[in-house]
Amino acid sequence: MSLFAPDRAFSAFLFDMDGTLLSSIAAAERVWTAWARRHGVDAEALLAHLHGRRAIDTIRALNLPGVDAVAEAAAITQAEINDVDGVAPIAGAPAFLAALPVGHWAVVTSAPRALAERRMAAAGLPIPAVLITAEDVGNGKPAPDGYRLAAARLGMETHNCVVFEDAPAGIQAGETAGAAVVVISATHQQPLDTAHPSVTSYEGLRPEASAGGGWRIGRA
Incomplete structure (x- = not known):
């Protein structure tokens, strides 16, 4: 039916x-692209799998050495709160x-x-x-x-x-x-x-x- x-x-x-x-999308991709560049992550590949998931789950899945996923997710959230342009x-x-x-x-x-x-x-x-x-x-x-x-x-x-x-x-x-x-x-x-x-x-x-x-x- x-x-x-x-x-x-x-x-x-x-x-x-x-x-x-x-x-x-524009605001989220601005924030995540900047984050990816700081951590040596392929931004294009990251953005392809980003949408619809929690930030902490995305970061944990990358399994980056020495990265505190909780702290990084909190920082990304604050950056996204600050950027709602568009x-x-x-x-x-x-x-x-x-x-x-x-x-x-x-x-x-x-x-x-x-x-x-x-x-x-x-x-x-x-x-x-x-x-x-x-x-x-x-x-x-x-x-x-x-x-x-x-x-x-x-x-x-x-x-x-x-x-x-x-x-x-x-x-x-x-x-x-x-x-x-x-x-x-x-x-x-x-x-x-x-x-x-x-x-x-x-x-x-x-x-x-x-x-x-x-x-x-x-x-x-």
Whole structure:
């Protein structure tokens, strides 16, 4: 059944942040490129695998000798908080979020809370009642922990939720959590190979109350 079918309804909407609700690619890549150069890391290769994961997980995976991953992740987070130049909402995201019922949507991001709040504010987006960040889970994406926790805090089951994602790690997290997945491709430079429905942005979409209960994804 299509996610956009009139009889397909969800109890909650769960959103990734970077690349899904807002674009922060330029700012993130500026900070990470500078960090990579300081540590002798191939910046281009690093950026290719950066998005959708927690900073500390990215640094630990590099296994750099003498590097304190916790301290470096904290420094990167502060640099990203300081640099929000160019951070902007994905087209249609503000209106889509404004139409959602309170208590039926959440944001699940790999960013630390301070950075998430900074970027959401810079993009002019509201902070939801449930915001799951890097500090809230022991295992970041692609583990499903964040989406499961968000659904639980909303009082929902993940199999009754729809996840909006843009990166492979997050898509896998949504899949493993048992949720339906919609891929937002606004920031993709190349098409993403995915079996999930993909839309460029939220323009032309709107949440609608379903006659049978819950909320569906309608087309404006």
